[in-house]
Amino acid sequence: xxxxxxxxxxxxxxxxxxxxxxxxxxxxxxxxxxxxxxxxxxxxxxxxxxxxxxxxxxxxxxxxxxxxxxxxxxxxxxxxxxxxxxxxxxxxxxxxxxxxxxxxxxxxxxxxxxxxxxxxxxxxxxxxxxxxxxxxxxxxxxxxxxxxxxxxxxxxxxxxxxxxxxxxxxxxxxxxxxxxxxxxxxxxxxxxxxxxxxxxxxxxxxxxxxxxxxxxxxxxxxxxxxxxxxxxxxxxxxxxxxxxxxxxxxxxxxxxxxxxxxxxxxxxxxxxxxxxxxxxxxxxxxxxxxxxxxxxxxxxxxxxxxxxxxxxxxxxxxxxxxxxxxxxxxxxxxxxxxxxxxxxxxxxxxxxxxxxxxxxxxxxxxxxxxxxxxxxxxxxxxxxxxxxxxxxxxxxxxxxxxxxxxxxxxxxxxxxxxxxxxxxxxxxxxxxxxxxxxx
Numbered sequence: 001x002x003x004x005x006x007x008x009x010x011x012x013x014x015x016x017x018x019x020x021x022x023x024x025x026x027x028x029x030x031x032x033x034x035x036x037x038x039x040x041x042x043x044x045x046x047x048x049x050x051x052x053x054x055x056x057x058x059x060x061x062x063x064x065x066x067x068x069x070x071x072x073x074x075x076x077x078x079x080x081x082x083x084x085x086x087x088x089x090x091x092x093x094x095x096x097x098x099x100x101x102x103x104x105x106x107x108x109x110x111x112x113x114x115x116x117x118x119x120x121x122x123x124x125x126x127x128x129x130x131x132x133x134x135x136x137x138x139x140x141x142x143x144x145x146x147x148x149x150x151x152x153x154x155x156x157x158x159x160x161x162x163x164x165x166x167x168x169x170x171x172x173x174x175x176x177x178x179x180x181x182x183x184x185x186x187x188x189x190x191x192x193x194x195x196x197x198x199x200x201x202x203x204x205x206x207x208x209x210x211x212x213x214x215x216x217x218x219x220x221x222x223x224x225x226x227x228x229x230x231x232x233x234x235x236x237x238x239x240x241x242x243x244x245x246x247x248x249x250x251x252x253x254x255x256x257x258x259x260x261x262x263x264x265x266x267x268x269x270x271x272x273x274x275x276x277x278x279x280x281x282x283x284x285x286x287x288x289x290x291x292x293x294x295x296x297x298x299x300x301x302x303x304x305x306x307x308x309x310x311x312x313x314x315x316x317x318x319x320x321x322x323x324x325x326x327x328x329x330x331x332x333x334x335x336x337x338x339x340x341x342x343x344x345x346x347x348x349x350x351x352x353x354x355x356x357x358x359x360x361x362x363x364x365x366x367x368x369x370x371x372x373x374x375x376x377x378x379x380x381x382x383x384x385x386x387x388x389x390x391x392x393x394x395x396x397x398x399x400x401x402x403x404x405x406x407x408x409x410x411x412x413x414x415x416x417x418x419x420x421x422x423x424x425x426x427x428x429x430x431x432x433x434x435x436x437x438x439x
Contacts, residue, residue: 016226021316024375025290044374048145069125071152081123088114132160138340143359168400171381187420188231188388189413193258210272231388232280232328266302280328288366326386331358
């Protein structure tokens with residue numbers, strides 16, 4: 001029997017050159033020896049002060065740069081330092097003690113802003129309170145490094161005339177030659193094992209990405225997906241079972257079943273394309289940032305493929321000379337608690353303009369006490385900046401003063417929205433991919 005040659009033709013999946021940039025987020029052989037967080041703040045200020053030097057010389061060449069201790073009343077100058085935000089409603093360890101002693105329950109607000117909040121700028125020599133109409137405490141958080149132009153008042157405060165932010169960092173240009181369409185798929189918040197998770201919905205996503213769903217046209221589009229990035233909260237375990245005592249066999253299965261189920265899904269994906277998996281706040285990984293890669297022993301099926309990459313959170317890499325930087329969402333969610341913006345994309349933009357991924361770490365966001373660097377300083381502007389586990393999908397193309405272009409992507413929780421995100425490497429355009437099981 002003759003077989004049509006076209007029926008034997010196979011659609012080949014396109015490939016992209018992958019280069020990891022995760023070294024600075026890996027702890028390696030570092031061990032905690034009781035060190036405090038002063039080192040990370042010192043390196044943050046030192047690194048950022050270097051970046052501010054050329055900016056200040058360009059914008060304010062005639063103004064002197066002083067330390068806080070060197071301020072003189074009425075003389076205009078510029079000081080560079082780290083912000084501390086004095087907040088009336090900021091949670092404290094003492095709150096837990098007061099709850100035990102108080103008959104009236106304390107209400108936890110969703111956002112801890114208060115009209116009496118104020119900013120303090122601190123450097124190695126001292127600290128000074130910032131005042132003035134241009135100072136908006138609701139826009140900033142503790143840990144941001146800024147340069148401020150102003151003068152000291154007779155009361156010992158610093159009257160700010162202008163706030164100088166670092167702005168977008170320098171960016172490596174993308175080669176402009178014509179390229180074919182290649183896509184990267186993003187998904188987060190699968191929450192396998194959660195009552196909100198729909199196994200059929202997740203399987204539809206896997207089948208579409210691997211090319212086992214749809215007609216020839218859809219399979220051809222699927223073949224253009226060169227990589228999938230899973231940005232945290234992939235499984236949801238019953239935390240109540242982990243009380244410190246030994247578990248019964250049935251309880252052990254409750255903890256292991258979601259991971260086994262997720263491994264089956266990962267195996268299907270890894271058999272078809274490269275997969276990056278990042279840990280999130282609900283995954284079996286360390287709590288503090290940077291979260292270390294999920295151990296491959298959790299995924300015996302998927303880890304058998306060399307296309308499976310367990311990555312840290314934050315995650316940084318290049319794909320066909322396009323730079324990617326992203327987190328599983330903790331940094332942006334923490335900013336939403338201690339500052340104010342209309343959209344999560346605004347918080348994302350601020351972190352790039354502040355040149356710092358997680359300025360609230362270690363103040364209100366858990367972080368490893370590095371003694372030799374601050375890994376969250378953004379020294380090169382990514383072409384794609386993504387954040388997972390958000391309430392809804394959003395995107396924006398951010399433009400810098402020196403021609404930088406950065407695609408911001410807010411990836412929604414898949415278990416609640418059924419939405420994944422597709423990005424075209426050729427032109428950085430992206431669109432949502434929605435899945436529904438409703439009839």
